[in-house]
Amino acid sequence: MYKANFGFMGLGVMGYMLALNMERNGFRVAGYDVDAEKVRSFGTKYPDKNLVPCTTLSEFIDALERPRRIMMMVPAGKVVDDAIAGIKDALEIGDLLIDGGNTHFPDTERRSKELDSQGIIYIGTGVSGGEQGALWGPAMMPGGQPEAWELVKPIFEAISAKVNGEPCVGYMGPRGAGHYVKMIHNGIEYGDMQLIAEAYDLLHRGLGLSNRQLHEVFDEWNHGELESYLIEITADIFARQDPETGQDVVDLILDEAKQKGTGKWTSQNSLDLGAPTPTINAAVESRILSAYKEERIRASKILFGPRPAIKVKPKIVIDQIRNALYAAKICSYAQGFGLMRLASKEYEYHLNYGEIARIWRGGCIIQARFLNDVRDAFSQNTGLTNLMIDEKFAKAMNAHQGDMREVVALASRNGIPALAFSSALAYYDAYRSERLPANLTQAQRDYFGAHTYRRLDREGTFHTQWVDQSESE
Numbered sequence: 098m099y100k101a102n103f104g105f106m107g108l109g110v111m112g113y114m115l116a117l118n119m120e121r122n123g124f125r126v127a128g129y130d131v132d133a134e135k136v137r138s139f140g141t142k143y144p145d146k147n148l149v150p151c152t153t154l155s156e157f158i159d160a161l162e163r164p165r166r167i168m169m170m171v172p173a174g175k176v177v178d179d180a181i182a183g184i185k186d187a188l189e190i191g192d193l194l195i196d197g198g199n200t201h202f203p204d205t206e207r208r209s210k211e212l213d214s215q216g217i218i219y220i221g222t223g224v225s226g227g228e229q230g231a232l233w234g235p236a237m238m239p240g241g242q243p244e245a246w247e248l249v250k251p252i253f254e255a256i257s258a259k260v261n262g263e264p265c266v267g268y269m270g271p272r273g274a275g276h277y278v279k280m281i282h283n284g285i286e287y288g289d290m291q292l293i294a295e296a297y298d299l300l301h302r303g304l305g306l307s308n309r310q311l312h313e314v315f316d317e318w319n320h321g322e323l324e325s326y327l328i329e330i331t332a333d334i335f336a337r338q339d340p341e342t343g344q345d346v347v348d349l350i351l352d353e354a355k356q357k358g359t360g361k362w363t364s365q366n367s368l369d370l371g372a373p374t375p376t377i378n379a380a381v382e383s384r385i386l387s388a389y390k391e392e393r394i395r396a397s398k399i400l401f402g403p404r405p406a407i408k409v410k411p412k413i414v415i416d417q418i419r420n421a422l423y424a425a426k427i428c429s430y431a432q433g434f435g436l437m438r439l440a441s442k443e444y445e446y447h448l449n450y451g452e453i454a455r456i457w458r459g460g461c462i463i464q465a466r467f468l469n470d471v472r473d474a475f476s477q478n479t480g481l482t483n484l485m486i487d488e489k490f491a492k493a494m495n496a497h498q499g500d501m502r503e504v505v506a507l508a509s510r511n512g513i514p515a516l517a518f519s520s521a522l523a524y525y526d527a528y529r530s531e532r533l534p535a536n537l538t539q540a541q542r543d544y545f546g547a548h549t550y551r552r553l554d555r556e557g558t559f560h561t562q563w564v565d566q567s568e569s570e
């Protein structure tokens with residue numbers, strides 16, 4: 098029997114779906130898992146497919162053509178180290194190991210260095226799109242040696258999502274670059290989701306829209322500049338009833354958001370590198386706050402605020418929220434791309450922002466019409482320092498900033514928390530402020546710690562003797 102072109106290690110949902118996608122695209126695919134039942138089902142569920150189930154690692158290694166291309170689809174963390182330890186001695190120089198999980202990029206940095214010294218090519222690949230994306234076309238963000246990319250390019254291009262015939266995959270950069278870009282994708286995903294959640298809160302608790310009306314509003318938004326996968330699924334969610342109770346599913350779901358950590362990593366990294374990402378941070382913190390359910394219940398009986406009741410014409414408010422959502426989204430993406438600019442320099446990733454936006458247009462969770470403009474902005478001006486100052490986006494910000502203010506004011510007056518909207522507006526106002534009150538911060542630092550300051554009117558470093566020494570004695 099001829100050898101398989103590609104192998105999957107880990108036949109959970111994502112590994113299995115990617116294998117089926119690859120097979121559908123004409124490749125012979127081997128699969129191995131420590132769970133024998135998963136291997137059995139890989140072999141028996143679709144007997145006519147060009148799949149090679151392998152019950153042992155040596156069978157798996159033997160089944161693959163050289164250089165071997167093996168993708169690990171296992172949970173991020175120690176399991177990846179264990180999987181590498183289990184297979185690396187069986188690999189030969191030039192073989193290729195790919196990590197397709199949501200791995201924290203410093204782990205990919207470490208592993209690629211270790212494996213490189215042993216002659217094994219390592220590709221950390223961000224894969225986005227969930228189960229359906231994996232089966233029908235995900236967005237893929239591979240990083241590693243450029244020559245390694247050439248070895249997987251035809252296969253990845255075949256299985257990835259397509260937008261206007263262009264595959265949603267491309268080489269991100271060396272070492273951990275692929276997983277870094279996927280981490281930023283997830284940070285932005287958190288921001289988008291939180292902004293949508295706050296829009297929902299304003300429309301539902303504030304304006305009193307029913308789920309049916311919310312379905313219609315989001316469906317309409319999905320036909321304009323907000324058109325995106327997340328807006329589309331949001332519209333769907335509002336229309337879904339629970340078959341047992343007949344109630345709307347969204348009303349039955351506990352209001353505690355979970356997280357696996359990728360959004361938090363983005364915030365942590367932004368603090369490490371000194372990049373402002375307040376909207377992404379607000380999204381992470383909103384999830385954390387949501388998890389304080391019991392404390393919130395107690396506090397709701399102790400701490401008071403206005404009762405949400407927006408008294409403005411619904412049509413006006415709905416349009417304001419739509420425009421504010423678009424403007425805040427621009428702010429959030431500006432933050433994510435701003436962080437990547439610093440990281441690209443710090444880690445020598447040489448990221449191509451236009452290419453990243455191009456890949457994100459399809460297959461992934463944040464896929465959106467808006468990303469066409471983001472791609473154009475960064476392709477036309479590779480040195481663009483902030484998305485908000487691109488001509489097209491600046492025009493949109495100038496047109497919608499007023500509505501963003503109205504929405505933040507509306508939220509505040511109605512006691513509706515809007516951490517993401519507020520932070521986006523404050524980011525916008527801070528970024529466009531020629532003068533910020535940091536002069537006072539500097540004066541305070543100099544006052545209590547003699548930390549010195551720089552002056553506007555002359556070069557150099559200065560210190561003021563704030564306390565008269567003779568008085569303080």
Ligand code: 6PG
Pocket residue numbers: 199224225226227283286355356357358359360461462
């Ligand atoms: C994707 C998603 C996917 C997943 C994350 C987020 O791009 O397909 O980002 O990777 O949804 O794990 O999960 P949390 O919300 O649990 O952090």
